[in-house]
Amino acid sequence: MAATGQPDLAPLLALLDARRFADLEAATATCLLDYPDVGVLWKLLGVAQRLQGKDALAALARASELLPNDAEAQGNLGAALLDRGSPAEAEPRFRAALELAPSSALAHYQLGNTLYRLGRFDAAMASYRSALDLDPTSAATHYAHGNAAWAVGRSDVAMASYGAAVDRNPEHAAARVNLGNGLLALGRRDEALAQYRAAIAIDPGRAAAHNGLGNALSELGRGEDAAASYARAIELEPDFSKAHINLGLVQRSLVRPAEAEASARHALAIDARDAAAWVLLGDLHADAGRFQDAEAAYRRAVELDPGSAEGWAGIANQRRMTAADAPWLAQAERLAAAALPPRREATLRFAMGKYCDDLQDFDHAFSHYHRANELTKQFAEGYDRKAWSRSVDRRIGAYTAQRLRGVRTADRDPAQAVFVVGMPRSGTSLTEQILASHPAVFGAGELPFWEQAAARLEFAPPPAELAADYLQRIASLAPAALRVIDKMPANYLHLGLIHEALPNARILHMQRDPLDTCLSIYFQQFRITHTYSHDLGDLAHYYNEYRRIMRHWREVLPEGVMLEIPYESLVDDQETWSRRMVDFVGLAWDPVCLEFHRSQRTVATASQWQVRQKLNRGSVGRWRHYAQFLEPLIRGLDGRDP
Numbered sequence: 143m144a145a146t147g148q149p150d151l152a153p154l155l156a157l158l159d160a161r162r163f164a165d166l167e168a169a170t171a172t173c174l175l176d177y178p179d180v181g182v183l184w185k186l187l188g189v190a191q192r193l194q195g196k197d198a199l200a201a202l203a204r205a206s207e208l209l210p211n212d213a214e215a216q217g218n219l220g221a222a223l224l225d226r227g228s229p230a231e232a233e234p235r236f237r238a239a240l241e242l243a244p245s246s247a248l249a250h251y252q253l254g255n256t257l258y259r260l261g262r263f264d265a266a267m268a269s270y271r272s273a274l275d276l277d278p279t280s281a282a283t284h285y286a287h288g289n290a291a292w293a294v295g296r297s298d299v300a301m302a303s304y305g306a307a308v309d310r311n312p313e314h315a316a317a318r319v320n321l322g323n324g325l326l327a328l329g330r331r332d333e334a335l336a337q338y339r340a341a342i343a344i345d346p347g348r349a350a351a352h353n354g355l356g357n358a359l360s361e362l363g364r365g366e367d368a369a370a371s372y373a374r375a376i377e378l379e380p381d382f383s384k385a386h387i388n389l390g391l392v393q394r395s396l397v398r399p400a401e402a403e404a405s406a407r408h409a410l411a412i413d414a415r416d417a418a419a420w421v422l423l424g425d426l427h428a429d430a431g432r433f434q435d436a437e438a439a440y441r442r443a444v445e446l447d448p449g450s451a452e453g454w455a456g457i458a459n460q461r462r463m464t465a466a467d468a469p470w471l472a473q474a475e476r477l478a479a480a481a482l483p484p485r486r487e488a489t490l491r492f493a494m495g496k497y498c499d500d501l502q503d504f505d506h507a508f509s510h511y512h513r514a515n516e517l518t519k520q521f522a523e524g525y526d527r528k529a530w531s532r533s534v535d536r537r538i539g540a541y542t543a544q545r546l547r548g549v550r551t552a553d554r555d556p557a558q559a560v561f562v563v564g565m566p567r568s569g570t571s572l573t574e575q576i577l578a579s580h581p582a583v584f585g586a587g588e589l590p591f592w593e594q595a596a597a598r599l600e601f602a603p604p605p606a607e608l609a610a611d612y613l614q615r616i617a618s619l620a621p622a623a624l625r626v627i628d629k630m631p632a633n634y635l636h637l638g639l640i641h642e643a644l645p646n647a648r649i650l651h652m653q654r655d656p657l658d659t660c661l662s663i664y665f666q667q668f669r670i671t672h673t674y675s676h677d678l679g680d681l682a683h684y685y686n687e688y689r690r691i692m693r694h695w696r697e698v699l700p701e702g703v704m705l706e707i708p709y710e711s712l713v714d715d716q717e718t719w720s721r722r723m724v725d726f727v728g729l730a731w732d733p734v735c736l737e738f739h740r741s742q743r744t745v746a747t748a749s750q751w752q753v754r755q756k757l758n759r760g761s762v763g764r765w766r767h768y769a770q771f772l773e774p775l776i777r778g779l780d781g782r783d784p
Contacts, residue, residue, distance in 0.1 A: 148180065151182065151186075154170055163190045163193045166189075167191055167194065181205050181209035184208060185201075199219075213242035216235050216242065217249050236249055236252050237253065250276065254290070263290045267287060270286050281311035281314050284306040284307035285320070288301070288307065288317070292320070297483075304317050313344050315345040319337070319338065326354070327483070327485070328521055339355065349376075349379035349382050352371045353375040372386075372392065387409045387418050390422050394422070399429060399430065406426065407423075410423070417444070417446045417447035428456070437457055440457045444457075452486070454474050455493035458497050465501060471494065477490060485518075485521055492665070495509075495514060516676075541601075549642055558616065558626055559613065559648075560577070561633055563631055565663070565685065566662075568659050574629040575738045577723060578627055579735045580734065581734070584623035588631070589615075595639065609643040609644050634695075637695045641700075648727050649705070658765050659685070662761070662764070678775040679775070681775060686778070705723065
């Protein structure tokens, strides 16, 4: 028989204050035997169960029935429904709570969480804003407001909210991760790096922080470190599909195609409908010359996600587009007109430029390329012309003729290492492809070794172990190869260091018409570390500095170390120049080098399609189609000679 009167709540509230939730659950359950119709007991039972991670729905539903005018009881039931994954049922409970207690910051916050789960992000923002008006000190609410703002494309509001969350609670690791994501989207990579590292220091087991750190390291060109961060994220959360994809992307950049494909397929095993994983798989097929497979993967990506800018761009980038592809352009135009983030719209605009260029619609092509580059400026680091000129000055000053004259060839570095250098889009991939077709040659792609070594040494003489380390690395890539090609174009900056470390190495310098080179760079979506590539005036300045340092290397490097190859001459007389290159690296001629376009090797650069076509003059003098747009470039270049 039920007891009359009211139970003594003091002991129960003491247990709640002491966070002894299991004891509170047992004591409340016992009390309910005598007082089954006392709503506050059901509320306390539900709270105790929920705070232990148990199913509290029945207890809190009973409390809401017995306490229809208790805002907290209504809100508690809403929270339990939200826990169960029923936001649509939770919404009326939170609205009922707000009718009873309009000044409850917690109820506004919980309603915001519910609306966010329902995908009503603008309404969620409004609820969070109401909560913050009542309690501006809540880090959790600032963080949630940031998430809703990010979902509707208000990155400025989101960044401010994440910053406010961190200000109010410096230990809020999730807010630091999202703040890092926002900083990275703005191109503020070093600041993003600091936020990810702070989040990891707070919560070392947070996989998203390690994934974010990997993203920042990748954008800084630190591929090996990025791969380690992604691997750690996957170790912590094996089903973290995005981390598998990101690992695959960096493995692709490190020319590890088998590992990259394994990562893509891991992601697809987790979620076969992940469009980004299909895009990565398409990229890997294209690298290997399997262009039909690549297009099939891209089309699967856009089937799963019609808003995949990367998928639509992939379709256009792997073959020559024709008038029959007009539906592709119509879809790309619809997508570009939507509110895409700058990076994704830039990706699509570069592809739209290529489409129009393929169809010789040069005015529209340049319009798309210009838009793509202007968008890129929004998240890429700016190019500092004076700082870059000073950097070139330091290299020229460090590697004098006297310093390099003292370098002597030695047995320690066999002539295995061959470097192909020059400006991007100058024909370096073509040169590598021709040489790598030779059975004694392995094309290693773009290795970051010398850029990292130069940054570490700061013009100091290279230690003997530097050469040994490099030779060991390239030998591990192809133990049987007599020559290994390192096709990092920017190694032109480090030729003094390379010659000091490896006096027997051979250097092939590709030269192409400056206007064709710079225009091709402007039309290509590079990594954002190519800070000069988004502005025609900056391109002219960078090209002039490249030309200046190459003049220096011609003067100070010993004769016979470097062969300079005019791209146009190679196109016009393929066999003569191919023979000259093969002879220069010390190998016997093999006519298979003339069939370079048939090679099945992986090419993970922007020229993956072009190097599998026969040589033609289609890209010689290409700039003339765009002459009316190139005044800043033409005016800025010091003459026309490469």
